[in-house]
Amino acid sequence: MGDKANAHPGAAGRATAADHPASVRNVVLVGHSGSGKTTLVEALALTAGAVNRAGRVEDGTAVSDYDDIEHRQQRSVQLSLVPVEWDGFKINLLDTPGYADFVGELRAGLRAADAALFVVSAADGVDGATRMVWEECAAVGMPRAIVVTHLEAARADFREMTRTCAAAFGADDPDAVLPLYLPLHGAKGPDGHAPVTGLIGLLSQRIFDYASGERKESEPGEDQLPLIEDARDKLIEGIISESEDESLMDRYLSGEELDFKTLVDDLERAVARGIFHPVLAAAPAAEGARQGIGTVELLELITGGFPTPLEHPAPAVTTPGGKARPALTCDPAGPLVAEVVKTASDPYVGRVSLVRVFSGTLRPDETVHVSGHGLADRGHEDHDVDERIGALSSPFGKHQRTLSRCIAGDLACVAKLNRAETGDTLSAKDDPLLMEPWDMPDPLLPLAIQAHSKADEDKLSQGLSRLVAEDPTMRLEQNQDTHQVVLWCLGEAHADVALERLRSRYGVQVDVVSHKVSLRETFAGKSAGRGRHVKQSGGHGQYAICEIEVEPLPGGSGIEFVDKVVGGAVPRQFIPSVEKGVRAQAARGVTAGYPLIDVRITLLDGKAHSVDSSDAAFQTAGALALREAAADARIHLLEPVAEVRVLVGDDHVGSVMSDFSGRRGRVVGTEQAPGGRTLVRAEVPEIEIGRYAVDLRSLSQGTARFSRAYARHEPMPPQLSERIREQAQDVT
Numbered sequence: 198m199g200d201k202a203n204a205h206p207g208a209a210g211r212a213t214a215a216d217h218p219a220s221v222r223n224v225v226l227v228g229h230s231g232s233g234k235t236t237l238v239e240a241l242a243l244t245a246g247a248v249n250r251a252g253r254v255e256d257g258t259a260v261s262d263y264d265d266i267e268h269r270q271q272r273s274v275q276l277s278l279v280p281v282e283w284d285g286f287k288i289n290l291l292d293t294p295g296y297a298d299f300v301g302e303l304r305a306g307l308r309a310a311d312a313a314l315f316v317v318s319a320a321d322g323v324d325g326a327t328r329m330v331w332e333e334c335a336a337v338g339m340p341r342a343i344v345v346t347h348l349e350a351a352r353a354d355f356r357e358m359t360r361t362c363a364a365a366f367g368a369d370d371p372d373a374v375l376p377l378y379l380p381l382h383g384a385k386g387p388d389g390h391a392p393v394t395g396l397i398g399l400l401s402q403r404i405f406d407y408a409s410g411e412r413k414e415s416e417p418g419e420d421q422l423p424l425i426e427d428a429r430d431k432l433i434e435g436i437i438s439e440s441e442d443e444s445l446m447d448r449y450l451s452g453e454e455l456d457f458k459t460l461v462d463d464l465e466r467a468v469a470r471g472i473f474h475p476v477l478a479a480a481p482a483a484e485g486a487r488q489g490i491g492t493v494e495l496l497e498l499i500t501g502g503f504p505t506p507l508e509h510p511a512p513a514v515t516t517p518g519g520k521a522r523p524a525l526t527c528d529p530a531g532p533l534v535a536e537v538v539k540t541a542s543d544p545y546v547g548r549v550s551l552v553r554v555f556s557g558t559l560r561p562d563e564t565v566h567v568s569g570h571g572l573a574d575r576g577h578e579d580h581d582v583d584e585r586i587g588a589l590s591s592p593f594g595k596h597q598r599t600l601s602r603c604i605a606g607d608l609a610c611v612a613k614l615n616r617a618e619t620g621d622t623l624s625a626k627d628d629p630l631l632m633e634p635w636d637m638p639d640p641l642l643p644l645a646i647q648a649h650s651k652a653d654e655d656k657l658s659q660g661l662s663r664l665v666a667e668d669p670t671m672r673l674e675q676n677q678d679t680h681q682v683v684l685w686c687l688g689e690a691h692a693d694v695a696l697e698r699l700r701s702r703y704g705v706q707v708d709v710v711s712h713k714v715s716l717r718e719t720f721a722g723k724s725a726g727r728g729r730h731v732k733q734s735g736g737h738g739q740y741a742i743c744e745i746e747v748e749p750l751p752g753g754s755g756i757e758f759v760d761k762v763v764g765g766a767v768p769r770q771f772i773p774s775v776e777k778g779v780r781a782q783a784a785r786g787v788t789a790g791y792p793l794i795d796v797r798i799t800l801l802d803g804k805a806h807s808v809d810s811s812d813a814a815f816q817t818a819g820a821l822a823l824r825e826a827a828a829d830a831r832i833h834l835l836e837p838v839a840e841v842r843v844l845v846g847d848d849h850v851g852s853v854m855s856d857f858s859g860r861r862g863r864v865v866g867t868e869q870a871p872g873g874r875t876l877v878r879a880e881v882p883e884i885e886i887g888r889y890a891v892d893l894r895s896l897s898q899g900t901a902r903f904s905r906a907y908a909r910h911e912p913m914p915p916q917l918s919e920r921i922r923e924q925a926q927d928v929t
Contacts, residue, residue, distance in 0.1 A: 215287045218506045218527045218606030222499050223289045223553075225306040227334075228316035229324045230273075230295035233346035233479075237316055238279050238292045240481055240489035241496060245281040245288075274694050276302040276539050278551060278592050278608060286500045289608050297326055297899050298688035300638055301670030302539070305619065307333070308635045309538045309553040309608060312340040312503040314495075315366070319345050319353035323365040325846070325900030331366050332872065340471040340504055341366075344495065345478050348380055348393045355380045359476045366474060372435040376476040377464075378494060379425060383408060393480050396491060397421065399429045400460050407490045436460060439467040461501075468502035475502070506606025511555040512536075513633040514622075517568050517581050522630060525556045529604040533557030533565065535623040536632050537614075540667040542702050548663075550611045551592075552603070552623065555632070559603040559611070559623070561589050566629040567614065569621040580616060583626050587613035618666040640672050640685035641905060642890040644692045645713070647682065649706040657682070660703035664695060671695065678715040678792065688890055714883045716791040716921070717835040717910050723748045726826030728778075728818035733809075740806035741814035743767060743775050745822045746799045747830070752909055756783055759799040767803035771815040775800055778819025787827035789834060789918075789925040794910070798823065834918035835910035837883040842876060843893065845901035850875045852896050860885035861914075880908055 215221045226234040273294040280289050291306040293299075307313065313334050317323055334341055343366065345358050359376045367374035381395035381404060395406035397417065402425065404415045417425070433455065437445040440463045449455055467473035477498065479491035511525035514534060525534055539551040552559065559565075563586050570579045590597035590610045603609035617623070620637075624630040648654035661684065665673045672685040686692040699705045725746050732739040750757060758776045767775065783793035803818070841862070845853050854864055854877060862881035870876050886905065893901050913921070 215604055215607045218529065218604065220285065221287050221289065221506055221606045222312070222503050223291065223310045223506065223606070223608065224312050224314055224499055224503060225291040225293060225303075225310035226314050226316055227293060227303065227306075227327065227330050228295050229318075229321070229327055231321065232295060232316045232318045234292055234295060234316045235273055235277075236481055237344065237346060237479055237489075237495075238277075238290050240479065240492050241288075241290060242279055242281050244488045244492035244496065245283050274299055274302075274690075275541070276306050276551070278610075280591050280593070280608075283496045284500055287607070288496070288499055296690055297894060298686070298691035298694075300687065301668060303330065304635055304637060305538045307339070308536070309551075310339075311506055311509040312342075312499075314499075315341060315343045317343055317345055317358065317362060318347045318350075319355065319358045320347045320350035322358070322361055325898055328365055329900065335471075338471045340468055340502075341474050342468065342498060342502070343374070343474060343476045344491070345476060346480070348478055348480050348490075351388070351390055355478055362476055372431070372438060373472060374474045374476060375432050375435045376428060376478075377432065377498075378405075378478055378491070379428060380478050381406065393478070393490060396478060396494060397425055398494075399425055399432050400464070401457060402429070405494070407488060410488070412488050412493050433460060436464050436467060436473065439463075439473045441466065465502040468498070469504040469508060512635070514630045515633075517570065517629055517631050527605045528556060529558045531556040531605065532628055532630070533559065533623070533625045534630050534632065535559055535603075537617050537619055537621045537623070538608075540617070540619045542663065542667065547613055548615060548617075548666075549597075550614045550617050551608065552611050553608050554603050554605050556605050557625070558605065559586065559589065559609065561586055561601075564626050565623045566626045567617045567621050567623060568629055568631045569618055570631055570634075580621075581629065582616050584614050584616055586611055619669050637669050638687060638902075639904060640670055640687050640691075641903070642686045642688055642692060643674075643712040643887060644684045644686055644695070645681045645710045646684060646696075646707040647710055649708050653706050656703065656705045657707065660699050660705040663703060664698060668695075676713075676715070679713040681710070681713055683712065688894065712887055714837055714887075716789070716837075716913075717795075718786050718788060718791050718793045719795045719833050719835055720747050720749045720793075720827070721831040721833050724826040724830035726822040726824070726829070728820065728822030728825065730814050730818040730821060737811075738806075738809035739811065739814040739817075740809035741771070741803070741811075741818035742805075743803035743815065743818045743822050744801050745775075745779065745819070745826060746801055747823070747826045748797050748799075750795045750797055752795055754795045754797075756780060756794065757797040759797060761799055761801055762803065766805075767800065767815070768805050768810070771805060771810065771812065772800065774812045774815035775803070775819040775822075778816035779823045781816070782820035782823045787824060788832045789922045791834065793823075794835070833912040834921060836913045838880050838908045838911050839883050839886060839905040840908045841879050841881050841886065841889075841903055841905050843879070843901055843903040844870060844874055844876050845897050847873050847875055849897045849901065850877065853877055853893070853901065854879075856892070856896055857881060860889075882911075882913075883907075 228234050277292040278289060280287060291310055293303040293306040343362050345355055347353060348355060363371040363374040378396040378398055380393045381397050382391035383394040385391045394408040397404055402417060404417050406413045437449055468475060477491055477494055479489060479495060481489050506527045514522045514525055534556040535552045535554040537550045538553050541549050564583055565586055567584050568581050589600040589603055591600055592610055597610055600609050620634055622630060622632045648657045661673055665671045670687055674683040676683055684695055686695060699707060727744045730739055730741045760772050779798050787793055843853055857864055857879045860881050862879045864879045866878045868876050893903055
C-alpha cells in the first residue's frame with residue numbers, strides 16, 4: 198500500500214447514495230474507552246474532506262459524539278455512523294462506545310459492519326475487554342486491522358506496542374499481526390521526546406512525511422534503510438505465508454525480489470479473508486494541518502484491503518413463522534431484507550432507525566413489513582406489522598442528508614417507523630422475512646424506579662417503552678411480587694444514561710429506590726389456628742368459625758388446601774370460602790408481608806349460623822385462622838437463590854471464588870474453558886448479587902462474564918430474617 202498518495206476524496210465528503218455494493222465499505226471501530234476512536238473518525242473525515250480543520254461539519258457540531266449526554270459525560274455512549282467518500286468508495290465508519298456498559302452498541306456496530314478496526318492506545322495498551330471482542334470477531338471470521346494511537350504520549354513505543362498486539366491478538370499465529378508502517382520521528386525536544394512526523398512504508402520503502410501539514414512522499418535516506426530492513430523482511434514473510442499462491446514463498450526464499458504490486462495484492466486478499474491483521478499508526482493532525490498522520494494509509498487499507506458487502510455472508514433468514522428460507526445474497530435487485538441496528542429519538546422528526554440493507558433496495562415512501570421476535574422476556578412483544586417508510590437519509594453530525602435509495606450493502610437512516618425496534622427486520626410486505634437475531638448481553642444490574650410526581654407517573658409508561666425499544670440490552674420488569682418497576686441495565690453508566698434520557702428526551706423525572714427481591718414465608722413446623730368472626734350490628738350479623746392445621750411441604754409445592762370437616766360443621770357451600778380466605782391471607786403473608794408458600798392447610802372443624810353465616814364471613818374466618826396459626830409457629834423467611842455461572846480468566850478465579858464466600862454463596866463446580874478461562878458455577882442468594890454486574894467487572898478488570906438463573910427459595914439466616922421483619926414492622 199502507499200501507492201495512492203494523491204488520492205482525492207469525493208465532493209467535500211458528500212455522502213451520496215452508493216450505486217453498487219462493491220463501492221461500499223462498512224467498518225466498525227472497536228477499542229477501550231479513551232483509545233481515540235472518535236478522534237480517529239474525525240481525522241479520517243477531515244482527510245476525506247468531509248469536515249473542516251476543526252473536525253466539525255458546517256454548523257460547528259462534531260461528526261461523532263454530538264449527543265448532549267455524550268458532551269456531559271465526555272465519552273461515547275451510543276453507536277454513531279459517519280459516512281465519507283474516498284477514491285470513489287463510500288466508507289461507512291461506525292464509531293462505537295468503548296465503555297463496557299455500552300457493549301450493546303458495540304454489538305450493533307459489529308452486526309452492521311463487514312470489517313473491524315481495533316483502536317489501541319500506545320499509552321494504555323490492550324485491555325481484556327478488547328481481547329474478548331477480538332475473539333468474537335475471530336469466531337465469525339471478521340477481517341480485522343489494528344491502529345495504534347496516542348503516539349504523542351511521552352512513553353509511547355510503537356515497536357513495543359506492535360509486540361503487545363501480536364501477543365494479545367495473535368495467540369494462534371503471532372506472524373499474522375505485523376506492522377505495515379513504522380513511525381517517522383522528528384528532532385527531539387527539550388524533554389527528550391521525538392514527535393512522530395510521518396510514516397515509513399515497509400512494503401513501498403517510501404517515506405510519508407506529514408510535518409508540513411500535507412502528506413509528502415519521498416525516498417528513504419541511507420540512514421533510514423537499516424531501520425526498516427528487518428521489519429520489512431518479517432512483514433513479507435508474514436504476508437506470503439498466508440498467501441493462496443504457494444509458489445511465492447519458494448520464490449522469496451530463493452532470493453527473488455517480489456514486486457510491490459504482487460505483495461500489495463496478496464496483503465489485501467489476506468486481510469479481506471480475515472487471516473492477516475496489519476498494524477498501522479495514526480496521530481491527529483497538527484494545528485492548521487489538513488491530514489492526520491496515517492489517515493491516508495488507513496483509508497487506502499479500508500478501500501483496498503477490507504472486504505466489500507458482497508464478500509460478507511448475510512445472517513440466516515426465516516419466515517416470521519420459523520420456516521427456513523434460502524440464504525441471502527447482497528443483490529440490490531434481490532428480495533428486500535434490512536435490519537434495524539439502532540433506534541433513536543429526534544425531537545424534531547421523532548423515531549429514527551439506522552438500517553443495514555442486506556438484500557434488495559430500500560426506497561422512501563414504500564410500505565414494508567416490520568417483524569420483531571424473540572425479545573419478549575426483555576419487554577419487547579413479538580410484532581408483525583406493515584409500515585410506510587419515511588424519508589431516507591445519511592447522518593452527518595446532527596444533520597440528515599436525504600438519500601434517494603439505499604442498496605444492499607449500504608446503511609441509511611429511516612424516519613417515522615413507529616413500531617420498528619432495534620433488531621427488527623424490514624422486508625417486502627408481500628414476502629415477510631425474519632433475520633436471525635444477533636447475540637446481545639443480558640442486563641444484570643437492577644434499577645428500581647418510581648415516578649417523581651403524578652405528572653411523571655402519567656408519562657412514565659410511554660417513556661420506558663420507548664427507552665427499551667431503542668436499546669434491547671435493557672429489560673423492563675413490572676415485578677408482581679414487589680410491585681416495583683425495574684429497569685435492568687448493563688452497569689451504572691448504562692443506568693445513568695437511561696435516567697438522563699428519560700428526563701431529557703421524554704420529560705419524565707423518576708426517583709431511584711432500593712431494589713427488592715421476592716422473599717417468601719413458610720412454616721417451619723406444624724401449627725393450628727382458630728378463626729372466629731362473630732359480629733352483630735343490626736340486621737344480618739356475621740358468624741363464622743373455622744379451625745385449621747398448617748404443616749410445611751417440600752419446596753415448590755405451593756399451597757395445598759385439604760377439607761377434613763365431618764358432620765357438616767362447616768356447610769359445604771362455605772368450604773370454598775374458607776379456602777379463598779386462607780389463600781388470600783397467604784398471598785399477603787403472615788409475618789413480614791411476603792407470600793406464604795409450601796404449606797398444607799387442612800380445615801378440620803368449624804361452626805356456622807343458619808342466618809348470619811356468609812361467604813364473606815368464612816373468608817374472614819379463614820384468614821384469621823391462618824394468622825393465629827402463624828402467631829404460634831416458627832416462620833421461616835425464604836430468599837431466592839440464583840445459580841450463577843462466571844466465565845473468568847484463570848488469573849482471577851481465586852478472587853471470584855473468595856468473593857462468593859463473602860456473599861453467602863456456595864461454589865458447586867468449576868470446569869476449564871478455552872482461552873485460559875475457567876467456568877465457575879455457584880449458588881448465591883439473590884439479595885447478595887444485586888450489584889454483582891459492577892463488582893465482578895472490578896474483580897476481573899472487565900474480563901469476566903456471568904449469567905444468573907433462579908434456582909429455588911431457601912430459608913434466610915435467622916439474624917437477617919429478623920432484621921427484615923423489624924423493617925417490615927417499622928413500615929407498618
